[in-house]
Amino acid sequence: MDYNEKIKKNILYDYRLHITILFVSIISLAIGTINIHIVGSFNLILLPLMYSLFLAILFYVYKPIKWINKDQSKNCARLMLILICPLIVKLAVASGENIDILFNVGPALLLKELGSIGTVLIGLPIAMFLGFKRESIGMTSSICREPQLAVLINKYGFDSVEVKGFFIVYLIGIVLGTLFISFLANILCYVVPLHPYSYALATGIGSTSMNVVALSSLTAMYPDLSSKLLAYSGISNLISVVFSIYVYMFISLPLTEKLYERLHGYFN
Secondary structure: OOHHHHHHHOHHHOHHHHHHHHHHHHHHHHHOOEEEEEEOOEEEEEOHHHHHHHHHHHHHHOOOOOOOOHHHHHHHHHHHHHHHHHHHHHHHHHHHHOHHHHHHOOHHHHHHHHHHHHHHHHHHHHHHHOOOOOHHHHHHOOOOOHHHHHHHHHHHOOOOHHHHHHHHHHHHHHHHHHHHHHHHHHHHHHHOOOOHHHHHHHOOOOOHHHHHHHHHHHHHHOHHHHHHHHHHHHHHHHHHHHHHHHHHHHHHHHHHHHHHHHHHOOOO
């Protein structure tokens, strides 16, 4: 049995893929987080996750690296389901362990999570207008971060078109989402005169990378309040991770399904 036949039968034999992923991970972690000051209080933050994404794409499309091809891409998809399991368990434990927080915080922190419904009401019609089918359910029913991925995998399966649609937005969020929220945090602080604590609470959307980027912009603008901004942002992000799972399961995803059924006839 040759090498290619082995990896098709058992992904554990694909040692060249594992070594490549390890190499990409080590390089990305070695570079670390880079904070680039642009102008005023605006900072561009580059995270290791972004480097690993670009390196992986480079290795896939760069033809002299012949051992990374469609077979490896399929193997990575199968490995993702295995590797994502510890994260799903962590989110489940965090959700159950901190459920008492949901009963002790004020209504503003809980109601802000309902803002994610806007991705359904606005994003789904646009996605369907652009020609997306069932994958639009995964793309627009949430902000497409890890808690929602666990629900989608459980409901539709890892190889479903809904999960594939999720990963489209997930990867775009890694590259463009961090840049967008950094710009947004800076602009809103100047345009809408709310208290810095309000913006600190708003940074907790359930995404660690976006949370870090937005918070860094706020602390650059209000250095004297950095410790309190960090506290408000941290508890807000934790609540978003915990509460978003329930909002997604019982409100956002069912609403997306219903709206998709209603709009399906108009876009066919």
